[in-house]
Amino acid sequence: MSKYKIHPLLEKRWSPRAFSDKPVTEEDVNKIFTGASWAASARNEQPWKYVYGLKGTPGFDRLWECLLPGNQPWTKNAAVLFVALQRHTFESNGKTNKKAMHDVGLANAQLLLQAVSVDIYGHLMAGYDAGKAKETLRLNEDMSPVCMGALGYLGDANDLEEPFKSREREPRTRKPLEEFVTKL
């Protein structure tokens, strides 16, 4: 644990692989994406878009098929799968938005915190086939995926297959402040 006490929501958030079969309501999904939408962004451009699917629907299956084998086994139990997309150019003037990926990351952070505030946990993933995602979502040149994510209520780690079961129990660690903060 950290030397300094932080906000309970930040302390509570983590990236599980074991999800329960409790569905996430459409209302909660909309609240979670609203949480993302209130993130800061360069020129308030909000260069993010989210595409999601609920478990048990063809949309979920189409997104799941974009995941790499390392993420497919445990995500099949998630209640929601989503892709976070970035828009590369400013809507206002067509110039390149160099901070687009940063801003999508910030929105994702808010999304995860909004979710965990109601006991819904999120797990972001870079392990997906970006080409397949682009094809599946028919993205134009100006849009590309930043990451995928799984959402759901916590499940039982014992239900996971290896190596996910062991990974679920590994202690979470963070670098000490001295390694990444400098006071001038």
Ligand SMILES: Cc1cc2nc3c(=O)[nH]c(=O)nc-3n(C[C@H](O)[C@H](O)[C@H](O)COP(=O)(O)O)c2cc1C
């Ligand atoms: C952009 C991004 C990509 C990630 N890709 C994967 C992934 O493909 N598979 C996976 O199991 N976890 C993935 N993770 C989760 C990280 O491994 C996890 O956030 C990190 O180990 C810290 O753990 P915590 O979120 O529980 O604090 C990813 C996280 C981020 C932010």
